[in-house]
Amino acid sequence: MAITHPSFGTLDDNRIIFFDTTLRDGEQSPGFSMNLEEKLRMAEALAELGVDVMEAGFAIASPGDFESVQSIARKFAKDGPVVASLSRANAADINASGEALKPAARKRVHIVLATSDLHMRVKLRMSREEVLEAITRSVTLGRSHSDDVEWSAEDGSRTDPDFLCRCVEAAIKAGATTINIPDTVGYSLPEDMARIFRDLRNRVPGIEKVVLSAHNHNDLGMAVANTVAAIQAGVRQIESTINGIGERAGNASLEEVAMALRTRHDALPFRTGITSERILKTSRLLATITGFDVQPNKAIVGRNAFAHESGIHQDGVLKDASTYEIMTPESVGWSTNSLVLGKHSGRAAFRDKLRALGYGELGDNALNDAFRRFKDIADRKKVVYDEDVAALVDDEVVRGNDRVKLTGLNVSTGLGTKPMASVTLEVDGQRQDGMASGDGAVDATFIAIRQAFPHEVGLKLYAVQSVTGGTDAQARVTVRLEEHGKLVDGQGSDTDTIVASARAYVHALNKLLAKRERTAPPEMQATALSA
Ligand SMILES: CC(=O)SCCNC(=O)CCNC(=O)[C@H](O)C(C)(C)COP(=O)(O)OP(=O)(O)OC[C@H]1O[C@@H](n2cnc3c(N)ncnc32)[C@H](O)[C@@H]1OP(=O)(O)O
Ligand SMILES: CC(C)C(=O)C(=O)O
Numbered sequence: 001m002a003i004t005h006p007s008f009g010t011l012d013d014n015r016i017i018f019f020d021t022t023l024r025d026g027e028q029s030p031g032f033s034m035n036l037e038e039k040l041r042m043a044e045a046l047a048e049l050g051v052d053v054m055e056a057g058f059a060i061a062s063p064g065d066f067e068s069v070q071s072i073a074r075k076f077a078k079d080g081p082v083v084a085s086l087s088r089a090n091a092a093d094i095n096a097s098g099e100a101l102k103p104a105a106r107k108r109v110h111i112v113l114a115t116s117d118l119h120m121r122v123k124l125r126m127s128r129e130e131v132l133e134a135i136t137r138s139v140t141l142g143r144s145h146s147d148d149v150e151w152s153a154e155d156g157s158r159t160d161p162d163f164l165c166r167c168v169e170a171a172i173k174a175g176a177t178t179i180n181i182p183d184t185v186g187y188s189l190p191e192d193m194a195r196i197f198r199d200l201r202n203r204v205p206g207i208e209k210v211v212l213s214a215h216n217h218n219d220l221g222m223a224v225a226n227t228v229a230a231i232q233a234g235v236r237q238i239e240s241t242i243n244g245i246g247e248r249a250g251n252a253s254l255e256e257v258a259m260a261l262r263t264r265h266d267a268l269p270f271r272t273g274i275t276s277e278r279i280l281k282t283s284r285l286l287a288t289i290t291g292f293d294v295q296p297n298k299a300i301v302g303r304n305a306f307a308h309e310s311g312i313h314q315d316g317v318l319k320d321a322s323t324y325e326i327m328t329p330e331s332v333g334w335s336t337n338s339l340v341l342g343k344h345s346g347r348a349a350f351r352d353k354l355r356a357l358g359y360g361e362l363g364d365n366a367l368n369d370a371f372r373r374f375k376d377i378a379d380r381k382k383v384v385y386d387e388d389v390a391a392l393v394d395d396e397v398v399r400g401n402d403r404v405k406l407t408g409l410n411v412s413t414g415l416g417t418k419p420m421a422s423v424t425l426e427v428d429g430q431r432q433d434g435m436a437s438g439d440g441a442v443d444a445t446f447i448a449i450r451q452a453f454p455h456e457v458g459l460k461l462y463a464v465q466s467v468t469g470g471t472d473a474q475a476r477v478t479v480r481l482e483e484h485g486k487l488v489d490g491q492g493s494d495t496d497t498i499v500a501s502a503r504a505y506v507h508a509l510n511k512l513l514a515k516r517e518r519t520a521p522p523e524m525q526a527t528a529l530s531a
């Protein structure tokens with residue numbers, strides 16, 4: 001049934017109001033305080049995102065909070081979301097909220113008072129009757145500042161159901177237009193949520209005239225599930241924060257609730273004002289402002305939310321993304337999904353990456369060889385970057401027709417010991433071994449190569465470059481050899497610098513042999529094939 005609300009006019013039964021409390025409950029996360037300028041930037045982003053109500057702060061908390069609420073109220077003096085300020089159930093808090101909110105085009109005084117026996121006895125030291133009187137008094141005062149008053153039963157989910165009904169009835173009678181039942185300590189299960197709201201809807205006179213609201217905390221990781229259960233039980237306002245920040249384990253995350261509603265429209269046929277394409281941008285702004293990134297596996301906005309590493313999934317996604325994506329990355333602001341290459345990846349994703357890197361189609365043999373080396377690297381490296389793939393494919397491609405192949409390498413070196421290297425080559429299909437000591441591991445390796453495959457050349461350049469960062473990065477080595485004034489460069493890459501060096505040397509050697517073959521007079525070409 002439609003409700004007439006002072007801030008929203010006629011509200012259809014399928015419209016969900018998003019009450020954002022990033023700037024109030026969210027800011028209560030340790031280390032997440034924001035200054036005025038940061039709050040104003042966030043407020044703008046939240047308005048663009050399409051939140052209906054923005055809790056700008058707790059006006060009485062500090063002069064800075066008062067100023068933030070007032071500045072945000074000024075920012076939305078003509079239009080924009082309803083601006084709210086939290087207040088305890090006392091005159092000073094409510095008057096501070098009322099004063100700070102004055103400039104806003106639409107304002108909401110939010111009043112909270114705990115109703116559970118535990119909170120009333122231990123914290124407030126108030127009896128049930130005193131709490132009921134305070135509700136009536138405070139909501140009445142709230143209405144003198146705005147027609148839009150929200151009353152919240154702190155620790156409502158642990159409140160005696162009969163007493164909760166009496167409190168809600170008192171708040172409605174005094175003029176509250178939104179009734180919020182917070183699961184303040186994140187204790188509820190979804191079925192508890194549903195029961196609480198169904199109970200209120202069945203038992204409290206006048207409940208049909210107000211908007212029911214849920215405010216869930218995430219102590220058991222159920223804030224979003226509880227919020228969805230509340231909606232299914234008739235709640236039409238949900239309170240949430242960007243990235244799920246908030247007191248302790250946080251609040252229900254706005255992006256998760258919004259996308260649950262959009263993605264599961266079949267089961268949750270509701271409308272919202274959220275422009276979901278702005279979600280990622282807003283999430284990132286908050287992370288930048290607070291200095292706290294979301295965890296990689298965070299739903300919707302974590303960097304892995306649309307990333308696939310395992311081969312079976314990557315193959316499925318390449319065939320049709322809906323095999324493993326229940327919403328499109330674009331629908332929440334990502335430009336695309338990503339297929340991350342790692343040790344769980346398969347040929348389909350590897351081939352796709354090669355195409356993206358401009359290698360076109362490799363033949364089956366070259367692809368299989370490159371893929372085998374890729375798996376080898378992936379076993380050793382946490383992340384296989386595009387540069388790694390390019391380096392190993394370049395390596396594989398240039399090695400296609402090589403006469404000399406490096407098939408074995410063993411190096412021993414250390415402090416106070418003479419470096420030794422033993423090398424196994426395959427030359428025109430024949431195994432040839434060499435063993436040598438040298439001035440360093442690379443020197444010993446190059447001498448051992450010359451033993452396995454005797455030849456006279458000059459080493460003109462030896463250069464090592466890191467393909468990516470980190471101690472597990474691949475090294476790309478360039479070796480320049482000179483023979484009779486002719487220069488050739490060879491390249492090799494590997495996570496092991498000595499292996500990369502040996503590959504580079506052998507590569508240069510092959511180029512030299514190819515050069516000899518091309519330049520030898522026809523009658524000498526057969527002999528040019530030997531060193
Ligand atoms: C569940 C929630 O998230 S509620 C919001 C929580 N957010 C905050 O607390 C952040 C802002 N808070 C503050 O800056 C401060 O706590 C202030 C300015 C509000 C109050 O500071 P102080 O006056 O020094 O009180 P203090 O914080 O130590 O204690 C809270 C007092 O409020 C009382 N109180 C708590 N809730 C309510 C309420 N809803 N209505 C009326 N009084 C309340 C407590 O009983 C206690 O009173 P007491 O000092 O007589 O025992
Ligand atoms: C102020 C209220 C709504 C609150 O944050 C809570 O109970 O968690």
Ligand SMILES: [Mg+2]
Pocket residue numbers: 025182184215217246247
């Ligand atoms: Mg809270």
